[in-house]
Amino acid sequence: MAIYNPKSMKAEEFINHEEILASIEWAEAHKHDVELIDRLLEKARPKPTGKLDGVHCEGLTHREALVLLLCEIPEKNEEIFKLAEEIKMAYYGNRIVMFAPLYLSNYCVNGCLYCPYHLKNKNIARKKLTQEEVKAEVIALQDMGHKRLAIEAGEDPKMNPIEYILECIDTIYSVKHKNGDIRRVNVNIAATTVENYRKLADAGIGTYILFQETYHKESYEHLHPTGPKHDYAYHTEAMDRAMEGGIDDVGLGVLFGLELYKYEFAGLLMHAEHLEAVHGVGPHTISVPRVKKADDIDPDMFDNGISDDLFIKLVACIRIAVPYTGMIMSTRESAEVRAKTLKVGISQISGASRTSVGGYTEEERPHDSEQFDVSDQRTLDEVVGWLMDMGYIPSFCTACYREGRTGDRFMSLLKTGQMINCCHPNALMTLSEFLEDYASEETRETGYQLIEKELANIPKEKVRAIAAENIEAIRNAGGRDFRF
Ligand code: SAM
Numbered sequence: 001m002a003i004y005n006p007k008s009m010k011a012e013e014f015i016n017h018e019e020i021l022a023s024i025e026w027a028e029a030h031k032h033d034v035e036l037i038d039r040l041l042e043k044a045r046p047k048p049t050g051k052l053d054g055v056h057c058e059g060l061t062h063r064e065a066l067v068l069l070l071c072e073i074p075e076k077n078e079e080i081f082k083l084a085e086e087i088k089m090a091y092y093g094n095r096i097v098m099f100a101p102l103y104l105s106n107y108c109v110n111g112c113l114y115c116p117y118h119l120k121n122k123n124i125a126r127k128k129l130t131q132e133e134v135k136a137e138v139i140a141l142q143d144m145g146h147k148r149l150a151i152e153a154g155e156d157p158k159m160n161p162i163e164y165i166l167e168c169i170d171t172i173y174s175v176k177h178k179n180g181d182i183r184r185v186n187v188n189i190a191a192t193t194v195e196n197y198r199k200l201a202d203a204g205i206g207t208y209i210l211f212q213e214t215y216h217k218e219s220y221e222h223l224h225p226t227g228p229k230h231d232y233a234y235h236t237e238a239m240d241r242a243m244e245g246g247i248d249d250v251g252l253g254v255l256f257g258l259e260l261y262k263y264e265f266a267g268l269l270m271h272a273e274h275l276e277a278v279h280g281v282g283p284h285t286i287s288v289p290r291v292k293k294a295d296d297i298d299p300d301m302f303d304n305g306i307s308d309d310l311f312i313k314l315v316a317c318i319r320i321a322v323p324y325t326g327m328i329m330s331t332r333e334s335a336e337v338r339a340k341t342l343k344v345g346i347s348q349i350s351g352a353s354r355t356s357v358g359g360y361t362e363e364e365r366p367h368d369s370e371q372f373d374v375s376d377q378r379t380l381d382e383v384v385g386w387l388m389d390m391g392y393i394p395s396f397c398t399a400c401y402r403e404g405r406t407g408d409r410f411m412s413l414l415k416t417g418q419m420i421n422c423c424h425p426n427a428l429m430t431l432s433e434f435l436e437d438y439a440s441e442e443t444r445e446t447g448y449q450l451i452e453k454e455l456a457n458i459p460k461e462k463v464r465a466i467a468a469e470n471i472e473a474i475r476n477a478g479g480r481d482f483r484f
Helices: 017-030 034-044 062-070 074-092 131-144 162-174 194-202 217-223 232-236 238-244 261-279 308-321 335-344 380-389 407-415 423-437 441-455 461-476
Strands: 095-105 148-153 184-188 250-253 285-287 326-329 348-350 393-395
Touching: 017 062, 017 261, 034 062, 034 074, 062 261, 062 308, 074 308, 074 335, 095 131, 095 162, 095 380, 095 423, 131 162, 148 162, 162 184, 162 194, 194 238, 217 232, 232 238, 238 250, 238 261, 250 261, 261 308, 308 326, 308 335, 326 335, 380 393, 380 441, 393 423, 423 441, 423 461, 441 461
Parallel strands: 095 148, 095 348, 095 393, 148 184, 250 285, 285 326, 326 348
Antiparallel strands: none
């Protein structure tokens, strides 16, 4: 039997089955323990660091966070949601970072039971973008206003080798259409070798994202019956190889609905604890996808689906447990669920996504090669307007990574409370670029009212003045790409 050890490099020791079961049992036994819940809420509350406007949040261990997740006391649950909001405001304020996925190829040799790209699916149209097609997709994305992409591909060493992915990254960064500019490419491709991760790091990627799908080894092996993805340890240890290969920012995720949520929640937090223990930095982001209907896939096959209410609580509890980690929500979710989760934890959302290969250059949303049904089908302009109506600042900022503020350097900026003097003006300046180049008249008007109001919230006078000057230059002198 493997022994739990967060510092171990072996999957079954840092994601330890017995420890997860024991944690769930312990949390079930303590879920009505008001005294303990109060202590945990106090522990997780933001506290001033004494340095500038810095606040410090200690977070919670997987065991502690499970107690909050399982708690059924209505007043305590209200406090949990309130604390999640408070932590989110302390670190991320009202900024929401925007991105879009770009599907490069749906050729795949794996047999994942929940994914329509699986090798045996003969219905789906198989496509792989040529470099000319990548260019056309990027132009379409730039014309919407996107600055940050997450590239996606199936796993197929012959059709989509690392050289193909690298070539696509180069192409994406090279396209400059009108004022368009993709400034950060995050990568969501299958687990690979240290050598390949080094190549991705050298190509200037942002975050390397890999969803664990499920932390439950037995279910994992059942859900991935064939292909290289079948190897649980190789998949689970991928982030360590990515970091060894020089990638500073990694993004975790679970595909909720495959296995029991309590198990996944504990596994996810143990993975974050492992990265922190070994590399000194936790995950840059956590994604929370839920299984969706797709070609040849019926989500009802997976009987571990979770309700919207529980899903929102999951997001709040992740927010409290790993306060420094950005949280991503895709268009798999409806506008209503997205709004509720933005409040309690989500800091990054996609907009106007197409999950088909080549989908952005098609007039109509194509379905023949798409990965899953998209619930939120609004345009980027509509999503931006909707966010602003709710009081959020849609941000197209990519500055941290371009200024070398990755890994622990990013975390220290967050912890010293400097985000407000850095991310806040950057969000306003990049929003202004969007308003000038891509927004409808109505969005533009709302946007500039918001910018006016939010400029006043920048604490440092000098930063405020420079931001205002730059926004003026964006509006009236064609200036672009300013950043702190
Ligand atoms: N092929 C890469 C891999 O194996 O990690 C990553 C790319 S895949 C296009 C991105 C993610 O989509 C997967 O990790 C999975 O979690 C998610 N996905 C697959 N099928 C899905 C479905 N039916 N509903 C929702 N998400 C799904």
